[in-house]
Amino acid sequence: MNPQAAQHYLRTRVLTATPEQLQLMLYDGALRFGQQARIAIQAKNYALSYNLIMRVEGIITEMNGSMKRDVAPELCGKLSALYNYAYRKLIEANIHHKVDALDEAMQVLKYQRETWVLLMNELTRQKAQAAAARLDIPAPHAAMEASISMHG
Numbered sequence: 001m002n003p004q005a006a007q008h009y010l011r012t013r014v015l016t017a018t019p020e021q022l023q024l025m026l027y028d029g030a031l032r033f034g035q036q037a038r039i040a041i042q043a044k045n046y047a048l049s050y051n052l053i054m055r056v057e058g059i060i061t062e063m064n065g066s067m068k069r070d071v072a073p074e075l076c077g078k079l080s081a082l083y084n085y086a087y088r089k090l091i092e093a094n095i096h097h098k099v100d101a102l103d104e105a106m107q108v109l110k111y112q113r114e115t116w117v118l119l120m121n122e123l124t125r126q127k128a129q130a131a132a133a134r135l136d137i138p139a140p141h142a143a144m145e146a147s148i149s150m151h152g
Contacts, residue, residue, distance in 0.1 A: 020120050023063070027113035030059040034106040041097050053094045053102070060087050060109075082108055 017025065037052035064083040067076040086105040093102035 020116075020123065024113070024116055024120065026059050026063055027109060027116060030056045030109050031106060031113065033059075034102060034109065037093070038099055038102055038106075041093070041099050041102065044097075046097055049097065050094055053090050056105070056109075057087060057090050060090070079112075082112065 033052045033055040037049045037056065040046070040049035040052060060083050064080055064087075067079065069076040086108040089101045089105035089108075092098055093105065
């Protein structure tokens, strides 16, 4: 795919994504840039690793700043603490070119991404149950979902 087409595809994907999908895209981007930064540090390409880590830091800053603290202040406080920890590890990785510090930050983001996917799946299940109730049809259950996922 040529760069212009890829840019158009990404723009369309972002503009049509749900807030939940946008959050997942942020996690995916941070993890991708983190992996690229790891390779750059190992190759001693510190200018590139600096730029890539700065991109991860920017994503974390965006996620930290966009939380709805008025909706769930305790949860947001805990999540903010995790983001701040990862951010500090990224700074350490950037200053000292430490792969282990970068890996720690990436582990936090990987865990958060996995948790986010679980939450998205649960939200989808709840929406399906609500739609089924409105249509007066049986709600999906675990066995049905397992058979669908095995075939799809």
